[in-house]
Amino acid sequence: MLLSRYLLPVMKETPADAQIVSHQLMLRAGLIRQTAAGIYAWLPLGLRVLDRIADIVRREQNRAGAVELLMPTIQSADLWRQSGRYDAYGPEMLRFQDRGGREMLYGPTNEEMITSIFRDCVKSYRDLPRTLYHIQWKFRDEVRPRFGVMRGREFLMKDAYSFDMDEEGGRASYDAQFTAYLRTFAALGLRAVPVRAPTGPIGGDLSHEFHILADTGESEVFYDSALDAVDLTDPDAPATLRGLYAMEAEEHEKVVNCPVPPERLAKRRGIEVGHIFFFGTKYSAAMGMQVQAKDGSLVNPLMGSYGVGVSRLMGAIIEASHDSAGIVWPDSVAPFDVGLINLRVDDAACSEAAHALQAKLEAAGLSVLHDDRDARGGEKFATMDLIGLPWAITIGPKGVAAGTVELKRRATGEKHEVSFESVLAKLIP
Amino acid sequence: MLLSRYLLPVMKETPADAQIVSHQLMLRAGLIRQTAAGIYAWLPLGLRVLDRIADIVRREQNRAGAVELLMPTIQSADLWRQSGRYDAYGPEMLRFQDRGGREMLYGPTNEEMITSIFRDCVKSYRDLPRTLYHIQWKFRDEVRPRFGVMRGREFLMKDAYSFDMDEEGGRASYDAQFTAYLRTFAALGLRAVPVRAPTGPIGGDLSHEFHILADTGESEVFYDSALDAVDLTDPDAPATLRGLYAMEAEEHEKVVNCPVPPERLAKRRGIEVGHIFFFGTKYSAAMGMQVQAKDGSLVNPLMGSYGVGVSRLMGAIIEASHDSAGIVWPDSVAPFDVGLINLRVDDAACSEAAHALQAKLEAAGLSVLHDDRDARGGEKFATMDLIGLPWAITIGPKGVAAGTVELKRRATGEKHEVSFESVLAKLIP
Numbered sequence: 101m102l103l104s105r106y107l108l109p110v111m112k113e114t115p116a117d118a119q120i121v122s123h124q125l126m127l128r129a130g131l132i133r134q135t136a137a138g139i140y141a142w143l144p145l146g147l148r149v150l151d152r153i154a155d156i157v158r159r160e161q162n163r164a165g166a167v168e169l170l171m172p173t174i175q176s177a178d179l180w181r182q183s184g185r186y187d188a189y190g191p192e193m194l195r196f197q198d199r200g201g202r203e204m205l206y207g208p209t210n211e212e213m214i215t216s217i218f219r220d221c222v223k224s225y226r227d228l229p230r231t232l233y234h235i236q237w238k239f240r241d242e243v244r245p246r247f248g249v250m251r252g253r254e255f256l257m258k259d260a261y262s263f264d265m266d267e268e269g270g271r272a273s274y275d276a277q278f279t280a281y282l283r284t285f286a287a288l289g290l291r292a293v294p295v296r297a298p299t300g301p302i303g304g305d306l307s308h309e310f311h312i313l314a315d316t317g318e319s320e321v322f323y324d325s326a327l328d329a330v331d332l333t334d335p336d337a338p339a340t341l342r343g344l345y346a347m348e349a350e351e352h353e354k355v356v357n358c359p360v361p362p363e364r365l366a367k368r369r370g371i372e373v374g375h376i377f378f379f380g381t382k383y384s385a386a387m388g389m390q391v392q393a394k395d396g397s398l399v400n401p402l403m404g405s406y407g408v409g410v411s412r413l414m415g416a417i418i419e420a421s422h423d424s425a426g427i428v429w430p431d432s433v434a435p436f437d438v439g440l441i442n443l444r445v446d447d448a449a450c451s452e453a454a455h456a457l458q459a460k461l462e463a464a465g466l467s468v469l470h471d472d473r474d475a476r477g478g479e480k481f482a483t484m485d486l487i488g489l490p491w492a493i494t495i496g497p498k499g500v501a502a503g504t505v506e507l508k509r510r511a512t513g514e515k516h517e518v519s520f521e522s523v524l525a526k527l528i529p
Numbered sequence: 530m531l532l533s534r535y536l537l538p539v540m541k542e543t544p545a546d547a548q549i550v551s552h553q554l555m556l557r558a559g560l561i562r563q564t565a566a567g568i569y570a571w572l573p574l575g576l577r578v579l580d581r582i583a584d585i586v587r588r589e590q591n592r593a594g595a596v597e598l599l600m601p602t603i604q605s606a607d608l609w610r611q612s613g614r615y616d617a618y619g620p621e622m623l624r625f626q627d628r629g630g631r632e633m634l635y636g637p638t639n640e641e642m643i644t645s646i647f648r649d650c651v652k653s654y655r656d657l658p659r660t661l662y663h664i665q666w667k668f669r670d671e672v673r674p675r676f677g678v679m680r681g682r683e684f685l686m687k688d689a690y691s692f693d694m695d696e697e698g699g700r701a702s703y704d705a706q707f708t709a710y711l712r713t714f715a716a717l718g719l720r721a722v723p724v725r726a727p728t729g730p731i732g733g734d735l736s737h738e739f740h741i742l743a744d745t746g747e748s749e750v751f752y753d754s755a756l757d758a759v760d761l762t763d764p765d766a767p768a769t770l771r772g773l774y775a776m777e778a779e780e781h782e783k784v785v786n787c788p789v790p791p792e793r794l795a796k797r798r799g800i801e802v803g804h805i806f807f808f809g810t811k812y813s814a815a816m817g818m819q820v821q822a823k824d825g826s827l828v829n830p831l832m833g834s835y836g837v838g839v840s841r842l843m844g845a846i847i848e849a850s851h852d853s854a855g856i857v858w859p860d861s862v863a864p865f866d867v868g869l870i871n872l873r874v875d876d877a878a879c880s881e882a883a884h885a886l887q888a889k890l891e892a893a894g895l896s897v898l899h900d901d902r903d904a905r906g907g908e909k910f911a912t913m914d915l916i917g918l919p920w921a922i923t924i925g926p927k928g929v930a931a932g933t934v935e936l937k938r939r940a941t942g943e944k945h946e947v948s949f950e951s952v953l954a955k956l957i958p
Contacts, residue, residue: 107596107659109650133646135601135608136633141646142599144661150599167536170571170579172564172683173602173666174635179564196625198682199670204565206603206635217562217570221538226902230536232573237602237666241628253627254601473655 101436103471107144109133110483120316122418123248125427129487131414138245138253145487146414148435150256153413154235156287156432157258164280166231166260171213173237177203179212182387192240206239211383211405214261218401219389222263228391228401229269231277233260235410250371250415251318260406265393267380270402274306274378277406279338281310281374286332288413289430290420293323293370295346306378309348311370314419318371320349322358325366371416378404427488428511436469437461438527439489441480443496445472454495457505457520464524485510491527530865532900536573538562539912549745551847552677554856558916560843567674567682574916575843577864579685582842583664585716585861586687593709595660595689600642602666606632608641611816621669635668640812640834643690647830648818651692657820657830658698660706662689664839679800679844680747689835694822696809699831703735703807706835708767710739710803715761717842718859719849722752722799724775735807738777740799743848747800749778751787754795800845807833856917857940865898866890867956868918870909872925874901883924886934886949893953914939920956 111128118124126132131146142150158168177195180186186205194206207213214232222228235258245253262273278294285292290312297307311321323346330340345360352358358365383389384400393399414433421428429435438461442454451472458470469489471480477496484492494506505523508515518526540557547553555561560575571579587597606624609615615634623635636642643661651657664687674682691702707723714721721739740750752775759769774789781787787794812818813829822828843862850857858864867890871883880901887899898918900909906925913921923935934952937944947955 104655105594105596105659107598107650107656107661130650133649135642135645136603136605137629137631139601139603141601141642143646143650144596144598147597147599165534167534167573168576169536169573170576172568172570174565174568174668174683176565191628194625194627196623198623199620199672200566202566213564213570216564217572220562221536221559221572226533227536230534232536239603243628254603 101467101469103469104473106469108483108487109143110486118248120247120250120419121422122250122316122415125418125422125486126248126415129427132249138242138251140249140252140254145435149414149429149433150411152433152435153288153417154256154258154410157284157408157410158235160280160284160287161233161258161260163283164231164276166233166277166280168234169232170234170236171207171210171217173206173239175205175207175210175213177205179216180205182216183212183383184386185212192242194239194241207236208238208240209405209407210234210236210259211261211403212387215383215387215389215403218261218263219387222391225265225391225393229262229264229273231260231262231273233258233406247318248415249411252411255412256410258408258410262404262406263384263401264403265391265399265401267402270378270380270404271306274376274404275338277376277404278308278342281376281406281408282332282338282341284408285310285312285373287432288417289432290373290413290417291332292373293321293327293346294341295321295323295348295370296351297348297375298351308342308376309372310374311372312416312420313368314371314416315369316371316419317369319369320367321370322347322349322352322365322367324360325364328366371412371419372409373413373416374406374408376404376406378402422488425482426486429488429490431490434488434490435467436489437466437491438468439484439487439492440468440470441477441484441492441494442470442472443477443480443494445474447497447500449500450495450497453500453520457493457495457523460524461527464528466527493523530896530898532898533902535898537912537916538572539915547677549676549679549848550851551679551745551844554847554851554915555677555844558856561678567671567680569678569681569683574864578843578858578862579840581862581864582717582846583685583687583839586713586837586839587664589709589713589716590662590687590689592712593660593705595662595706595709597663598661599663599665600636600639600646602635602668604634604636604642606634608645609634611645612641612812613815614641621671623668623670636665637667637669638834638836639663639665639688640690640832641816644812644816644818644832647692648816651820654694654820654822658691658693658702660689660691660702662687662835676747677844678840681840684841685839687837687839691833691835692830693832694820694828694830696831699807699809699833700735703805703833704767706805706833707737707771710805710835710837711761711767711770713837714739714741714802716861717846718861719802719842719846720761721802722750722756722775723770724750724752724777724799725780726777726804727780737771737805738801739803740801741845741849742797743800743845744798745800745848746798748798749796750799751776751778751781751794751796753789754793757795800841800848801838802842802845803835803837805833805835807831851917854911855915858917858919860919863917863919864896865918866895866920867897868913868916868921869897869899870906870913870921870923871899871901872906872909872923874903876926876929878929879924879926882929882949886922886924886952889953890956893957895956922952
C-alpha cells in the first residue's frame with residue numbers, strides 16, 4: 101500500500117479530551133475518529149487491526165469447535181419479554197419503536213435470540229452439544245462513554261453460546277471456551293488473568309472474567325502471584341489457572357479467609373476483556389426451548405455464554421504495548437508487517453529501489469505500508485514510530501549506492517544495515 | 530467440517546410465507562432465519578456465502594484503488610441536519626433518542642458521515658483523489674419488507690465515496706467504480722445490465738443502476754439487446770455498455786425517440802443490486818468541506834457515491850442459479866467447495882475412507898462439508914442438491930472395495946466413478 105493513496109491522518113498533538121494513553125494513541129495514529137459520544141469510525145489503519153483481532157478470536161473459536169453464524173443488530177422487544185429481561189435490563193439498552201410502532205432494541209447481547217433460533221432449528225439430542233458464536237456490533241447506551249473504545253457505546257463483541265444435554269457436558273463446553281480464551285489472549289500478545297466472578301443479572305453458578313493487567317485499568321484485581329509464573333502455552337495452564345486465587349477487589353473484600361498468604365497476594369489494576377458464564381437452563385426453561393433426549397423425554401438444554409470485547413481489545417493491547425514514541429503492535433495484530441520509508445522520493449534510484457522492495461516483500465506475503473510522500477525524513481520516522489509497525493525499512497541515496505537498507509525493529513529500537521538481497525530473509529527467518 | 534457438528538436446519542417443505550424462489554431456498558437450505566419482520570439471522574451456511582460475496586466486492590474495490598474503513602451503524606441526527614437531509618429523508622429512516630434525549634438514527638447510507646470524516650482528516654489537494662468504502666449493516670424501515678433478503682430492513686451494503694478536485698477527476702473516479710461493478714458481478718457469476726438512472730433524492734447529474742436479469746425481479750428494464758453479446762471480461766466492456774441504451778420502464782416511457790430499433794429492444798425483469806451516483810459538490814458545499822488547492826485557494830471536492838447490496842446479491846444469485854432440486858452456487862461464492870457423503874457411517878472402511886478424503890481435500894485448500902450423520906442416502910443426496918455445493922463426492926461400501934468414489938457436478942448433474950487417488954486432480958485441474 102502506498103501511503104500517498106491511503107488515509108492516515110496522524111496528529112502531532114495529544115487530543116485534550118483523551119484521558120488514557122490508548123485513546124490518545126488511537127486518535128493520534130489515525131486509527132479511529134469519534135462520530136458521536138462513545139461512537140467511533142474505524143479509519144483504514146484501525147480497521148486492519150480490528151480485522152486481525154477478530155480473525156484471531158475466530159480462529160480460536162473454530163479450533164474449540166464453535167460454529168460461526170451472524171445475528172442481526174436489531175431485535176424485537178417481544179423476544180426479550182419471553183425471558184423476562186426486557187423490563188429488567190437497565191437504560192443501557194437502546195430501545196425504540198419502528199415505523200409500525202413495534203418495540204425494538206439494538207442488541208446489547210444475544211442470549212434470547214440464540215435461544216429462539218436454537219429452539220426453532222434443533223429438536224433432537226443428536227444435534228447437541230453445540231457452541232455457536234458470532235462477531236457483531238452491539239450497543240450499550242453508557243451514561244458516560246469514556247476512554248475511547250474501552251467504554252464506547254457501539255462496540256464489536258464476539259459472543260458464543262453453548263447448548264448441552266447435561267451438566268457434565270455444559271461444564272465441558274465452558275472449559276473449552278475457557279481454554280480458547282487463554283489461547284486467544286496469548287495469540288494477541290496479552291497476559292490475561294482469569295478472575296472468578298459473580299454471575300450477576302445473567303444468572304447461573306459459574307463465571308469467570310478475564311482481565312488484562314494494566315495500570316490504567318478500571319478494575320482492581322487481587323490474585324495469587326503464582327499466576328504470573330504459569331506458562332500459558334502449557335496444556336495444563338487452564339486447570340492450573342483455575343486452581344489459583346484471583347478476585348476483583350469488590351469480591352475479594354467479601355472473602356473472610358483468603359487462601360493466599362499475604363506475601364504471595366498481588367494487587368494490580370486490570371481491563372476486563374472477556375466474561376464467560378455457565379447458567380444452566382435459565383433461558384431454555386424461560387423460553388420453552390426443549391429437545392428430545394435419547395429416551396424420548398423432553399429436556400431443557402443447559403447453556404453458557406461467552407463474551408469477548410473485540411474492539412476493546414485494541415485499546416487493551418495498546419495499553420499493554422506502547423512507548424513514548426507511540427504504539428508497539430504485537431506482530432500478530434499489526435496493521436502492516438513492514439513500514440517502508442523512502443527518504444528521497446525525488447531521487448529516481450531511491451524510488452525505483454523502494455517500489456521494487458515493496459513488490460518483493462508483498463510477493464512474499466508480507467503487508468507493506470510504503471511512505472512515498474514528499475515529506476521530510478523526520479516526519480516519516482515519527483509517523484512510523486507512532487503507528488508502531490513491527491519493522492521499518494529505510495531507503496536513502498547512500499544505501500542505494502551501497503546496495504543496503506536500514507532495518508529497524510520497532511519493539512527494541514535495534515537498527516541494522518542490511519543488503520537489499522538479505523532483507524526479506526531477516527523478516528521471514 | 531463435519532455435518533454432525535454443524536448447524537444446518539434444512540426444510541423439506543416450502544415455507545408458505547416465502548413468495549419468491551430465492552427466499553424459499555434460503556429458508557429451506559438453512560441459510561437464514563427470520564428474527565423479526567425484514568430482519569434475518571445468517572445461519573452458518575448463509576454466513577459463509579455472505580462472507581464470500583463480501584470478499585469479492587472487497588477485492589474489486591481494492592483493485593480499483595478504493596480504501597476500506599468502517600463507519601458505525603448509529604449516527605447523530607445533527608450530522609444529517611448539516612446536509613439538510615434529516616427532515617427530507619422519509620420514514621424509512623429509523624430514528625430514535627438515546628438515554629440522554631439526543632436524536633440519533635440507524636444509518637440508511639453514509640454520505641453525511643464520510644463527508645464529515647473527510648472534512649476532519651483531509652486539508653490539502655495532496656490527499657486527493659481518494660475513494661473510501663465500507664461494508665456495513667444498514668437499516669431501512671421498509672413499510673412492507675418482503676422477498677427475504679431482497680427487501681429486508683437490516684441489510685449489508687458496500688458503499689463507497691469518491692473525493693476529487695475537479696469534474697474530470699470525479700468522472701474518472703465514477704468510471705473506475707463502474708468498471709469495478711462489472712468485474713464484481715462477473716466474478717459472482719452474474720450478468721448485470723447497467724441502466725442509466727435518474728439521480729433522485731441523492732442529487733447530482735450522473736447515475737447508473739445495475740440490474741441482474743431475473744423473471745422475479747421487481748424492476749422492468751428496456752435495453753438494446755446488443756448488450757447481451759458484450760464480453761464482460763473485455764477491457765472495453767465498460768465503455769461499450771455505457772454506449773448502449775438501457776432504461777428502467779418508468780424512465781423508458783418518458784423517452785420520446787428511443788434510439789434502439791424495435792426489433793433490437795429487449796424487455797426483461799431485473800433485480801437492482803447496485804446504484805452509483807456522481808453528485809459533485811452537493812455534500813461538500815452543504816457541509817462546508819473544503820481542501821486547499823495547489824494555488825492556495827479553497828475548493829469543495831466533487832463527490833460520488835457507489836452502493837452494492839451485498840446481502841441482496843445472495844438472493845439475486847439464487848434467482849439466477851437454481852433448479853428444481855435446489856440452489857446451484859457459482860464456484861466463487863459456494864459455502865463449501867465439496868460435499869462429501871458417507872453412505873454408511875456404520876461401516877468402518879467407509880468412515881475411514883471418508884475422513885481420509887476430507888483431510889486430503891482440506892490439506893489441498895478445498896473446503897469440505899462432510900455428511901457423517903447417521904441418515905439415509907436419499908436424505909443425504911437431497912440435502913446436498915438443496916444446498917447446491919459445486920461438487921458432491923459419494924463414498925459407499927462397493928466403491929471403497931473397488932477404490933473408487935462417485936463424483937458429481939451439481940450444475941450439470943454429470944456423475945463419474947473416479948479412483949480415490951484421482952479425485953483431487955478432478956477438482957483442482
